[in-house]
Amino acid sequence: MVRVPAHGSQAGKGEHREKFYKLILLRNMATEVLTQAHHGAHDDHGHDHDHAHHESFIRKYIFSTDHKTIAKQFLLSALIFLFVGGGMALILRWQLAYPGQPLPLIGHLLSDSFVTDGVVQPGFFMQMTTMHASVMIFFVIIPLAVGFFGNLCIPLQIGTDDMAFPMVNMFSFWLVPPAAMCVMSGFFMDGGAAAAGWTHYPPLSVTSGAGHTMWTVGVFFAGFSSILGGLNYIVTVLNKRAPGMGMFDMPLTVWALFITAVLISLGTPVLASDLAVLFFDQFFHSSFFIPEGMLYADNVHTGGGQPILFQHLFWFYSHPAVYIMLLPLMGVVSDVMSTFSRRPIYGYKAMVFAMGAIGGLGFIVWGHHMFQSGMNPLLGTTFMLSTIVIAVPSAIKTFNWLGTLWRGSIRFSVPMLQALGFLTTFVVGGLSGIFMAAAPADVFIHDTYFIVAHIHYVLFGGSLFGIFAGIYYWFPKLFGRHMNEAWGQIHFFASFILFNLTFFPMHLLGIGGHMRRISDPTVYEFLAPFQDMNEFITLAAIGLGFAQLILVFNIIFSLKFGKKATRNPWRANSLEWACPSPPVGHGNFDRQIHVYRGPYEFSSPLTKKDYLPQWKKLEEKPAETPVTAQKTEAGESTKA
Amino acid sequence: MGSLSLAHEPVTGISHGKLGMWIFLATEIMFFSGFFATFIVMDAANPGLFEATATALNWKLALTNTIILICSSLTMALAILNLERKDTGKFRMFLGLTLLGACGFLIIKTIEYSGKFSHGIGPDTNVFYGIYFLMTGFHGVHVVAGMIPMIWMLGKSFSKKGYTNAGRVEVLGLYWHFVDLVWIFLFPVFYLLYNPSLVWGAAAAAGGH
Numbered sequence A: 001m002v003r004v005p006a007h008g009s010q011a012g013k014g015e016h017r018e019k020f021y022k023l024i025l026l027r028n029m030a031t032e033v034l035t036q037a038h039h040g041a042h043d044d045h046g047h048d049h050d051h052a053h054h055e056s057f058i059r060k061y062i063f064s065t066d067h068k069t070i071a072k073q074f075l076l077s078a079l080i081f082l083f084v085g086g087g088m089a090l091i092l093r094w095q096l097a098y099p100g101q102p103l104p105l106i107g108h109l110l111s112d113s114f115v116t117d118g119v120v121q122p123g124f125f126m127q128m129t130t131m132h133a134s135v136m137i138f139f140v141i142i143p144l145a146v147g148f149f150g151n152l153c154i155p156l157q158i159g160t161d162d163m164a165f166p167m168v169n170m171f172s173f174w175l176v177p178p179a180a181m182c183v184m185s186g187f188f189m190d191g192g193a194a195a196a197g198w199t200h201y202p203p204l205s206v207t208s209g210a211g212h213t214m215w216t217v218g219v220f221f222a223g224f225s226s227i228l229g230g231l232n233y234i235v236t237v238l239n240k241r242a243p244g245m246g247m248f249d250m251p252l253t254v255w256a257l258f259i260t261a262v263l264i265s266l267g268t269p270v271l272a273s274d275l276a277v278l279f280f281d282q283f284f285h286s287s288f289f290i291p292e293g294m295l296y297a298d299n300v301h302t303g304g305g306q307p308i309l310f311q312h313l314f315w316f317y318s319h320p321a322v323y324i325m326l327l328p329l330m331g332v333v334s335d336v337m338s339t340f341s342r343r344p345i346y347g348y349k350a351m352v353f354a355m356g357a358i359g360g361l362g363f364i365v366w367g368h369h370m371f372q373s374g375m376n377p378l379l380g381t382t383f384m385l386s387t388i389v390i391a392v393p394s395a396i397k398t399f400n401w402l403g404t405l406w407r408g409s410i411r412f413s414v415p416m417l418q419a420l421g422f423l424t425t426f427v428v429g430g431l432s433g434i435f436m437a438a439a440p441a442d443v444f445i446h447d448t449y450f451i452v453a454h455i456h457y458v459l460f461g462g463s464l465f466g467i468f469a470g471i472y473y474w475f476p477k478l479f480g481r482h483m484n485e486a487w488g489q490i491h492f493f494a495s496f497i498l499f500n501l502t503f504f505p506m507h508l509l510g511i512g513g514h515m516r517r518i519s520d521p522t523v524y525e526f527l528a529p530f531q532d533m534n535e536f537i538t539l540a541a542i543g544l545g546f547a548q549l550i551l552v553f554n555i556i557f558s559l560k561f562g563k564k565a566t567r568n569p570w571r572a573n574s575l576e577w578a579c580p581s582p583p584v585g586h587g588n589f590d591r592q593i594h595v596y597r598g599p600y601e602f603s604s605p606l607t608k609k610d611y612l613p614q615w616k617k618l619e620e621k622p623a624e625t626p627v628t629a630q631k632t633e634a635g636e637s638t639k640a
Numbered sequence B: 001m002g003s004l005s006l007a008h009e010p011v012t013g014i015s016h017g018k019l020g021m022w023i024f025l026a027t028e029i030m031f032f033s034g035f036f037a038t039f040i041v042m043d044a045a046n047p048g049l050f051e052a053t054a055t056a057l058n059w060k061l062a063l064t065n066t067i068i069l070i071c072s073s074l075t076m077a078l079a080i081l082n083l084e085r086k087d088t089g090k091f092r093m094f095l096g097l098t099l100l101g102a103c104g105f106l107i108i109k110t111i112e113y114s115g116k117f118s119h120g121i122g123p124d125t126n127v128f129y130g131i132y133f134l135m136t137g138f139h140g141v142h143v144v145a146g147m148i149p150m151i152w153m154l155g156k157s158f159s160k161k162g163y164t165n166a167g168r169v170e171v172l173g174l175y176w177h178f179v180d181l182v183w184i185f186l187f188p189v190f191y192l193l194y195n196p197s198l199v200w201g202a203a204a205a206a207g208g209h
Ligand code: HEM
Pocket: A199, A322, A323, A325, A326, A368, A369, A387, A388, A390, A391, A394, A429, A430, A431, A432, A433, A434, A435, A436, A437, A438, A442, A445, A446, A447, A451, A454, A455, A458, A459, A462, A463
């Protein structure tokens, strides 16, 4: 269970410690039994004298301040929303493939304001595009990438007990449900839910009914939740690292989340102010975004505003936001790839600086979403150049990942497969990005399915596969059990193949001129040749949607029946593997943590094994490491 | 048996609270920057409008409010100082004065707003009034948000144990100075910038011949 230090002088102390840890283990088992017997858990006086209290069910599972519980809450809520958003996507796909045919299964259950005889109406179609994207971005990807991985990884990987501000952390999660309720409430209002696209451009979003106002309020809350999370992460990373851990001893996941948190702190407030201004237009009928002389049904605005201003402020946040959704996963797959190819990460510092560069450059490229807004061509060229420059740090990262894999002893476990899925799709998405970054090319493909293909290659293929990699990788740590490997592989291959079948043809649709956000392609004669492709995409998408059920069942069954996880099942080096799986209740670790080296010491010449954990102290002469010490170590990984 | 403790001194040497507040203030600066950007664009898009409308604002009330808020920043600093010196009586007095200043500010703001509303002027009148209500309104929300912990601390200080957490009051003080600072930007921008006769006229009068 616990390694006995080999050095003679410390042997006595080590034994003493072992007794202590055994006591803790007993304590934990007793606690577990008690928890199952009643609802409350008795925290006895094992390790923390101040915390001997009775935790109510509500404090422990609902309004918990423990970062692990909050991570689970983010995971659960995001998985639910993944299926809500996915269902919406399938409604969209059905309509695009079979316009005019009633929705199967749910068609006749929906309200008449959405469907006629089960057939999706154009207005409802627009609500679905808007809500699908909003739910996926604000309630699935950001909560998973930032909320889930931030809470799961940061305290464990820097070797501390919790976030700097546990209460703020709890509040950050509990802002998400009300935010989601606001965004969704539009479905029960006159005029339906928001339908102006997830980008919510005015004047449409201002003049189209209460659902849009509620969308603005909801996303404002979601942004506030991000900001609270972000500032918590920054303080935690700066202030709570374990003794001995410098900034450059942190795993790349922590670095990525740290840089993400900086992007959140600087970007999200701008979205918040943009939404505040939009809310004023919607609710108080000011005219910041309503141009002079605009006429519409119940004209309540005086005009005199600038609709394009909204776009500038929106993309000032939302371009960095695409990196908020991607950077954490870049960190995750770096950890996974290094572990499963048993190689140190190639160019660790270059990876950190590349992420910093991506984050920094991310703030000066927003105009690439607005080439067609009538902006000065000179300004457009500037944005084009800065956007293309981002490809440099992105390429550095890609080549460093390849360098990590190169000549590694690769094990194709599920986390690794998912990480490789991330890598391949991110490259495709990045390349299509460069395509669109060239203003002259973008004139033709803007607002077509090419953009939809790009978005999904980076957000589904990139972020979501990265998220899957992280879930499979850290599931044993978080829940103490392994996920089923075989089903994991089926899930990966099904997802990966169906993903490409769904989204790759969209590039072709886009180049053929198929606009995004249209509810019925058959009314355009020039799109007729594409209708078969639309049908094909829909079939693949349905398969892709159902493939995700495998993940859910795998999670549910593994929670109950999964193979029990050891402390360090992947034989990795970073600090989260120093604590038991799952980590002990309050405080995570059952041993004093000191950091002696970086997080990627695989195949190090200093030791006979192929990994050298950060917390392990080496003796002066490593060549003479006694065999007994190794035995105990091996015993640990199977017994603990 | 040694006790296992993962808590240690903040690595940066700056307390969590203080570091967190500085970062929070950075986010606040970005938040208000969005509004200032809106202000500039609205002004540029409507030549003459701001000049024509701004003179209708009540600069006397705003000046009073500026003075009140600056004073409350001072009393806030004195409250921190006295708590550090463990002088509870004076701490209470200065925190109370700060709170009073905040209330005074809000009352005057209400008078100013209702003066506008009674003339049928609101955010929908034109974009100048829009941005005026937007920015001063959000500033007012920040004032209210600052008053809540003040009331809580003041209440605590009357309890048996008293209030001794000077670090926390200092963090609140940071926030309060920021709220003050935002107003120090808003005041000249709304009340003076487009009212040159007020500024130069007054200067000329003071200079005499
Ligand atoms: C090398 C990297 C990238 C480049 C050069 C790039 C470039 C672009 C450009 C030029 C557009 C605008 C296309 C148009 O509307 O005409 C765009 C759209 C978009 N990109 Fe990227 N991109 C890159 C990476 C990413 C990543 C990593 C993500 C997300 C994780 C992302 C997410 C999006 C999204 C969501 C949109 C569509 C926004 C909308 O709804 O209009 N991009 N990208």
